[in-house]
Amino acid sequence: MSQSSGIRQHLQESLRNSSALKVSYLVDSCGLSLESAKSNSRFVKLVSSKKPDSVLALFKDHGFTNDQITSVIKSFPRVLSLSPEDVISPKLMFFSSIGFSTSDTAKMISSSPKMLSYSLHKRLIPCYDSLKSILVEEESVVKCLKRGIRCFSLKITHCVSLRVSICRELGVPDKSIKWLVQASPFTFFSRERRFNEVLNRVCSYGFDPKKAGFVHAMVAFDCTSESVMERKFKLFQCFGWSKEDFVAAIMRFPNCVTVSDEKIMYTMEYLVNNIGLQARDIVARPVVLSLSMEKRIKPRNQVISLLLSKGLVKKEDINYFTILKLKSSEFMDKFVLKYQDEMPQLVQPFTSNR
DSSP states (O other): OOHHHHHHHHHHHHHHHHHHHHHHHHHHTTOOOHHHHHHHGGGOOOSOSHHHHHHHHHHHHTTOOHHHHHHHHHHOGGGGGSOIIIIIHHHHHHHHHTTOOHHHHHHHHHHSGGGGGSOIIIIIHHHHHHHHHHHOSHHHHHHHHHHOGGGGGSOOTTTHHHHHHHHHHHTOOHHHHHHHHHHOHHHHTSOHHHHHHHHHHHHHTTOOTTSTHHHHHHHHHHTOOHHHHHHHHHHHHTTTOOHHHHHHHHHHOGGGGGSOHHHHHHHHHIIIIIIOOOGGGGGGOGGGGGSOIIIIIHHHHHHHHHHHHTTSSOGGGOOHHHHHHSOHHHHIIIIIGGGTTTOGGGGHHHHHTO
């Protein structure tokens, strides 16, 4: 055997041993499956177990469960190579300092572990400060980050003042801007082209920037393309809606375009064919499309049908839209508990539809 081939064989043997060692560590210490450990081992540098052991110990000390630690390693195996003292610990302390509980931090990082690789001073803190400049209260920022933890992955610092200025120039009140950032940060901090496109579409429908419906429409339109809107319109067209009806419904309840096609058809057919409502009447109250069929619409209709059949209520006194709008406690008091002595079966629709 030549000297060069001997060296090559030795290196190959060392690599096999190193790979086996990493796979063994990922399985035994991190809880990964053998298959997952094999596929992730190439991302792990394991000269010794000292650093990765320290990383795992740090997570445990900060309240991470074993399942959460496994999730972190599986999604971001390079975390085992990060310095626990200089890189990971300062970020855990930062999250704690801005109001995240130990369990909140563990949940957030296990969902998006790559954020541990982001610069604390160039990414995480500037992101937090940018959100705080709009939301003001620390609690509101934390709620926003819980709702959209990927905010930390967005380079938002450069666009905050510009986006706020654009909205204010249109007449959007600060409270609406605050709602938009907190409710849907990815709409507000989307790419410039996307943001302007959504803004222009909302304006083209005639929404008043001074009203809350404007920012609600921005969120709805952000996840609904024009082609999808056209498809939704064709569904409503099957029930006799005109284009003007469709636009009017969107103006009243922008989220009606985010309701699934199946839900739209199912709800419209039931309201029209089973309850007997006029399809055009739903234009003025499109929010009913978002209500649960099994938990609200069907059981309430069944109760009203029973009451009508026994003459306990009169048809001319029934407004189904008002009935569907009532809080659960109000409906129970007014239509179930009030007549339970005469009709104990009134409670059945609610128990059978759970």
